[in-house]
Amino acid sequence: MDLIHHRPPVAPRSGGPAVTDPVFLSPPDIGELEESYLLRAIRGGRFDPDGPELGAFERELAARVEVGYALGLSSGTAALHLALLAVGAGPGTVVVVPTLTFAATANAVTYTGAEPVFLDCEASTGNLDVDLLSDLLGRLADAGRRVAAVLTVDINGRCADYDRLLPLCAAAGVPVVEDAAQALGSTYRGRCAGTFGRVGIYSFSHNKIMTTTGGGMVVSDDPALIARARHLATQAREPVPHYEHRDVGYNYRLSTLLAALGRAQLTRLDTMIARRRALRERYERLFATVPGTRILGTGDPGSNCWLTSVVVDPERTGWQASRLAEHLAGHGVECRPMWKPMHRQPVYADRQAALTGAADLLFATSLSLPSGSALTDDQVERVFAGITEFLAERR
Template structure:
């Protein structure tokens, strides 16, 4: 073996180094500055929205977007049960109650039919739903053709959790542009990274302005420090924004490399019974992570067995997100379930998908998987 193969490590190089060094030499080393301003403009242009605010994390973006929509105590926010915990945690930060809904087994994304059923139930109960937060799972956009009309029917705004989906599209429209607000993440394992960071993007300039105000400790425009409400220290560093700008220049190349890797996985598993790729027909996905779903009865092996085999060869994989209704912290939360998320958690496995994988690393991963399957 020649070193560990990671699931989705940062893909950075000379361009990022040059941008960071330029920002450092400019003297703008504190939070905010010209790199942040430029990053916001460039990212908003890429997503196709009017405005954006750069933040310290995607979680901060979810928190602020929900606050800007008025989420708070006594209200509920609908969240997919199949997601990373940050989506649910941000709801709790506002004082609202997360209510979980199951996913479409073909894509892992929020099930629109179950969403309509849940919103109808909440409406009959007289509950105030502050927002619905669909998540674009593993870089595949949710079914907004169906989700948006359902939410409009019940008068509920949408906050799109596009943390995993920058560079993805659905019917030619960019991830992050579907709701009242979209939230992106630039964590170290995402499509592009700023080490840590995130952004709220929206055509609603007043919503973005509200998020920007809250993210800077809600400071009033006074020479002295004056605050009329509680704010947060959520703004992005100027140095990190410089890295993000360099990464954004390389976004299309990095997405293309992940898509080509996904094609190799698809070819490898094409003739294997009981194996499919999650959201396999989504040509607009950025392929942040390629997830294989295994039917053990048909395949003769389990996803966990493949994970253990790859781990033995120093190749990292990861199970599909453990559903929120299975998390101890949310075990008592309300949820409308079909069993789809539980099944994907049991049978799904995310494979190494980094855009920086070398040809030898790709070959080693594919050969190791092929050897495992052939032995079964």
């Protein structure tokens, strides 16, 4: 659900010609296999949602993450919207949302008419702070607020602390909706990301671990929940010969051609994760030699390593993360800070929030580095050469 804004070529710091081969943060990894799947789907002549490609993609992904049911949709945001509606989010309710996330997470809550209440993150992982959650749920209950869901976000592919979080929510009678947009292929205690809540979602945006260029998926073991989401995703059309509608529905189904692309990507998922993990490990080795820096969420063997983010303590390093970003931009290398917290976004600045300052600090001191499986060896060497040059100039 994150959008990477591809910048135009930039001039190097030396004032030379513009860089014509920019290195993007997480470019799509698409090749001949995907082309063959698309061609097969085109030649099959079925482009409606009931065609074979979308149903096959749903079954194959459900089998991959070991969940009962999956529903292919037009975006991860659409998936979040329907997942929240399915658990009862709506006017008069609140949904607890991590403040360190992309805007789509909070926006989907707002679409339902519910009120997002923001919660800070753990400094070590960027994931929802479970200690704060316990106190927040108690205060909301005391205030007579009905909490429709706790919405988790698995940051950079690392799962939240579900061992502590799930019993807490169960005791409060609050369902968990898992935003695993960044975490397809990740695991926690051997269980697949996206399967910990009553319902989970994935994103197949162009920069995700696997892509359909745009798309998403709702997954759940609850067949009634998936059936309701499927009904709403197809304009809530009733099963009669004519067009009849008892509910307001949405045009949210995934294109059959994009489903074909997703099927090809799914066969390559493990290889793409391995490539990202190799990059993460190389970043870890490099920054392990730089006092005052750390890789966010390191030490998790279950992460899909979607993005690698370095956190910089400027009092120890003598330089800020933004300076490294400027240096890399001069080499045509795209990078960006972690999410600007939702409680700092003008559109949500007046919303209730439980804060420690951890998300604010990560936003101010972090930098997400090129992490995509499609990066060529030459591009990877450019990134590391740029970082090494920057560090050498400050020793």
